[in-house]
Amino acid sequence: xxxxxxDWILAESYVSQELTGKALEAVVQRIESDKAFAQLxxxxxxILSGTSLAVREQIRESLKEIEQESPLLDEKTWxxxxxxxxxxxxxxETIERxxxxxxxxxxxxxxxxGSENASLWRRMGWRPIAAAVFLLVxxxxxxxWKPQPEYQRIARQYFKQPEPILxxxxxxxxxxxxxxxxxxxxxxxxxxxxxGADFEQLVTQYQxxxxxxxxxxxxxxxxxxQQAIRNLEFFNNNSEDIRFxxxxxxxxLAYLQAGELEQAKQILDQAEDPDSQALRQAITNLSDD
Amino acid sequence: MAGKLPFxxxxxxxxxxxxxxxxxxxxxxxxxxxxxxxxxxxxIDITQEAFAIFIEQGLRGALPSFAxxxxxxxxxxxxxxxxxxxxxxxxxxxxxFAEYKTKNESYEEAGSNEEKEERxxxxxxxxxxxxxxxxxxxxLTIVLKIAMAEAAKTLNYGNAATAKNMKYKCLIRLRKIYHxxxxxxxxx
Numbered sequence: 476x477x478x479x480x481x482d483w484i485l486a487e488s489y490v491s492q493e494l495t496g497k498a499l500e501a502v503v504q505r506i507e508s509d510k511a512f513a514q515l516x517x518x519x520x521x522i523l524s525g526t527s528l529a530v531r532e533q534i535r536e537s538l539k540e541i542e543q544e545s546p547l548l549d550e551k552t553w554x555x556x557x558x559x560x561x562x563x564x565x566x567x568e569t570i571e572r573x574x575x576x577x578x579x580x581x582x583x584x585x586x587x588x589g590s591e592n593a594s595l596w597r598r599m600g601w602r603p604i605a606a607a608v609f610l611l612v613x614x615x616x617x618x619x620w621k622p623q624p625e626y627q628r629i630a631r632q633y634f635k636q637p638e639p640i641l642x643x644x645x646x647x648x649x650x651x652x653x654x655x656x657x658x659x660x661x662x663x664x665x666x667x668x669x670x671g672a673d674f675e676q677l678v679t680q681y682q683x684x685x686x687x688x689x690x691x692x693x694x695x696x697x698x699x700x701q702q703a704i705r706n707l708e709f710f711n712n713n714s715e716d717i718r719f720x721x722x723x724x725x726x727x728l729a730y731l732q733a734g735e736l737e738q739a740k741q742i743l744d745q746a747e748d749p750d751s752q753a754l755r756q757a758i759t760n761l762s763d764d
Numbered sequence: 765m766a767g768k769l770p771f772x773x774x775x776x777x778x779x780x781x782x783x784x785x786x787x788x789x790x791x792x793x794x795x796x797x798x799x800x801x802x803x804x805x806x807x808i809d810i811t812q813e814a815f816a817i818f819i820e821q822g823l824r825g826a827l828p829s830f831a832x833x834x835x836x837x838x839x840x841x842x843x844x845x846x847x848x849x850x851x852x853x854x855x856x857x858x859x860x861f862a863e864y865k866t867k868n869e870s871y872e873e874a875g876s877n878e879e880k881e882e883r884x885x886x887x888x889x890x891x892x893x894x895x896x897x898x899x900x901x902x903x904l905t906i907v908l909k910i911a912m913a914e915a916a917k918t919l920n921y922g923n924a925a926t927a928k929n930m931k932y933k934c935l936i937r938l939r940k941i942y943h944x945x946x947x948x949x950x951x952x
Contacts, residue, residue, distance in 0.1 A: 479936070480932055480933075480936070483932050483935055483936060484932055487932070487935065491906075518939065519935075521880065521883045521884055521887050521942075522887045522890075522935065522938055522939055522942060523906065524884040524887065525883075525884050525885070525886070525887020525888040525889075525890060525891055525942070526887070526888070526891050526902060526906055526907065526938075527820055527824070527907075528884055528885065528887070528888035529888040529889075529891040529892055530775075530820050530823075530903070530907050531813075531816040531817060531820045532816070532888065533773040533774075533775050533776075534775050534781065534815070534816040534819055534820060535812050535813065535816045536773075536775075536776075537773075537775045537776050537777075537778060537781055538781070538785055538812040538815055538816065539812065540776070541781070541782050541785055541786070542808060542812070545782075545786060547789060547790065547793060547804075547808060569833055569836075570784065570788075570830075570833060570836045570837070570840075571830075571836070573780055573783055573784040573787070574780075574784070574819065574822040574823065575780075576779070576780030576783070577775070577778055577780035577781050577784065577819060577822075577823065578780075578823055578908055579780070580774075580778045580779060580780050580781075581774035581775060581778060581823070581903070581908060582774070582904065582908060582910065582918070584774040584775075584776075584778070585774050585900050585903055585904055585908075585918065585919075586918045586919075680777075681777050682777040682778055682779050684779050
């Protein structure tokens, strides 16, 4: 690592307030005695502040779009007593929780696979592909020969397709409406692989929260169990939308399908509906065998 | 699925952002209008600026700890008040605030250093010129403050050391773009 890089790392750690104790003292002394380093620290400060400013501008742009989509009340109602207490119904989450949600969704967006996968394929060449095909043939043969575990059979037996959501529209976004309709049509026709691909696009490109639920269901049905768990866990931790109140049931099915029987049972512990109780009993019977 | 998606930042179509803004927007805008006697459009603009500062600070862990929700909102209102005062000062309007204090370092860069502000603006322009990979990495590690190991996994860098190395290369590249930008401005 060259000198410039080392100095940058030190400057950034100092400006980001990550240094403590002797390390901090050493940097402070160096700033006082080394003009060039002091200049570097000052520059680093400007650059990190510029990064913060760029982020704020991005957030502002998004808020402007939100304002256009959901404009505030007009002037005639400014003096109305209702204005003071106007909050969207059901949005009483704490500010901290909302910030966590913003953070989580921002990270999700930054992990979009598009360009990374394209460059990965270019680098891999044909050999790994040939090896993958060979392994696939072997795996399919093994799967065909090996009987399915009982817990997977039960997971399939107890699956009931959740109702689709229909007549959802963003009004001014035709592309979104068409994609959602296409996804739901495939889902209703039980073409889960096709539906899953479209729901994934709705989640990553439009941050459409309900699509994440249907993505999880599609993944559950196409054997992408771990991904299904991840998406359904989102609703377990983040959403109080009553449309997803049965998410526990499907999350339990996902854990069951993954062979995690205890986890599946724990999720169903508090459920009182007949379906959840029947599933819990089936898992208990399986554990007792 | 469609091909490569354009990278338009991690905050577009962010449901959490929308919910937070819509939850508190009315209160801030209404308060600004009453307190400063400003137009609706200006109040909304200032509110959005205040939210942007609040959220950006929140994401990188720079907000103070709030004992309760009322204190968090008071902080947000404080940012909005600051911005309103700056706006009115810029518009050469006289506003009387007996209790307003000019000391506002606790939640905003000091507005008196115009030269530094200008350099920061130039640095933000430089950030926008960075490539997509660098922007994503810096978003994750500097803005969202996620651990290097997680950033490495997220962006397929192999390991934390590689991601860290890449981060500093991106910062050096950013610095280079910033210097080039400054030269362009000086040369007119």
